[in-house]
Amino acid sequence: MGDDPLNRSTLLRPPPPDPNKAPIENTLEVTELAVLGPNIFTNTRQPWHPPGARGIYGGTVIAQCLAAAQRTVPDEFSVHSCHCYFLLAGSGELPILFHVEKVRDGKSFATRTVQARQKGRCIFTTTISFVRDGSSSGGQVSHAHPMPPGVRPPPDDFDEVPELANMGPFQSAQMQVLNAGSPHAHEKKTRNWVRAKGKITGGHQAHLNALAYVSDSYFIGTITRIHRLWRFPFKPEEIDGLPDDLSQRVRTLHEWEGMGDPSEMKGRPEIGMMVSLDHTIYFHEPRKVRADEWMLSEMESPWAADGRGVVTQRIFSKDGILLATCVQEGLVRLKVPTPEVGKESKL
Numbered sequence: 001m002g003d004d005p006l007n008r009s010t011l012l013r014p015p016p017p018d019p020n021k022a023p024i025e026n027t028l029e030v031t032e033l034a035v036l037g038p039n040i041f042t043n044t045r046q047p048w049h050p051p052g053a054r055g056i057y058g059g060t061v062i063a064q065c066l067a068a069a070q071r072t073v074p075d076e077f078s079v080h081s082c083h084c085y086f087l088l089a090g091s092g093e094l095p096i097l098f099h100v101e102k103v104r105d106g107k108s109f110a111t112r113t114v115q116a117r118q119k120g121r122c123i124f125t126t127t128i129s130f131v132r133d134g135s136s137s138g139g140q141v142s143h144a145h146p147m148p149p150g151v152r153p154p155p156d157d158f159d160e161v162p163e164l165a166n167m168g169p170f171q172s173a174q175m176q177v178l179n180a181g182s183p184h185a186h187e188k189k190t191r192n193w194v195r196a197k198g199k200i201t202g203g204h205q206a207h208l209n210a211l212a213y214v215s216d217s218y219f220i221g222t223i224t225r226i227h228r229l230w231r232f233p234f235k236p237e238e239i240d241g242l243p244d245d246l247s248q249r250v251r252t253l254h255e256w257e258g259m260g261d262p263s264e265m266k267g268r269p270e271i272g273m274m275v276s277l278d279h280t281i282y283f284h285e286p287r288k289v290r291a292d293e294w295m296l297s298e299m300e301s302p303w304a305a306d307g308r309g310v311v312t313q314r315i316f317s318k319d320g321i322l323l324a325t326c327v328q329e330g331l332v333r334l335k336v337p338t339p340e341v342g343k344e345s346k347l
Contacts, residue, residue: 009046011095017045022198022292023169024210028063030098032071039100041068047092048168052233055089057168058276059216061096061124063209065114068098069128070205073110077130078286079208084126084279094118103127108135133287144284147320153193153294164253170214171197175258177225188226189300190258192218196292210291211324212281215313218257220276220330222299223309225258229271229334236265272335277308280327285317294318307333 011033017026029044043064047056062084070079090096096116103111109131116124154173161171175192182188194217196210224231232250239247239262254262283289296316303310313326 049092059213063213069112177258270335
């Protein structure tokens, strides 16, 4: 990466990964920059830029903003909500500065805003609220959405993830699309089990950062699954003409994500552009999150129109505790078909 910080993806030279931490902990580590001012942090290591994406993986920025904010509140405060906006595509080649503002510190609640900036431009902003553990008093109401009946986590020694779905610090089991035959997209749901690779050793805050990271995975992509939209940079009719190894990898990934045989996608609409606009996480049981154990993610979409879509997500622990509820809105635009030669519009 060279010696010039301006030409590096991190402001400071990255330390070697800590073998005593889970990969997700090394991925999300932030470093305080007291020399620049109070409550300013930066990414310790280069963020992941998914192949073909416009920018870095959004879950990284969500989680690192949370990690920075958690460094500014007492340990007895736990995050209960996080409201985020994606403003610009983040570059994987530039350092990120996380500016934390202490908006309010009360007896029961503390509020922080965090701006993630690259080259002086705000690429992401979030408001995060923390609650002091045990601050509720007197009588209280209580209920929680139950885990779907009959759902069981994969075995602890599960290791059957395809290569293209196994590149990050999380492991995911094969996705299911429920009610796939329904003509109504809002009646469909997706389910899959996820967990962080390795063993998280950094305490409950590290588990919360990890949950925030994975909450952005497959999220707005739910729209492509319930509408059966083609998302690869070539047509499904062209798969048979690809090199055998690439063709097989695409087929495996397509099936792994609950979409079935790619040959059934011929003639289906194609995604032209899909990006997240905002992201909200409600942490219901922050002290019970164990992100290195299997968690069930269930997603559905109540609405899509006008080039946007909304998806809701529930995340359960493997023993059925509702850990978090998430909501995301994203830009979803279909690719405009290219007119065939000789059939261009004359208007």
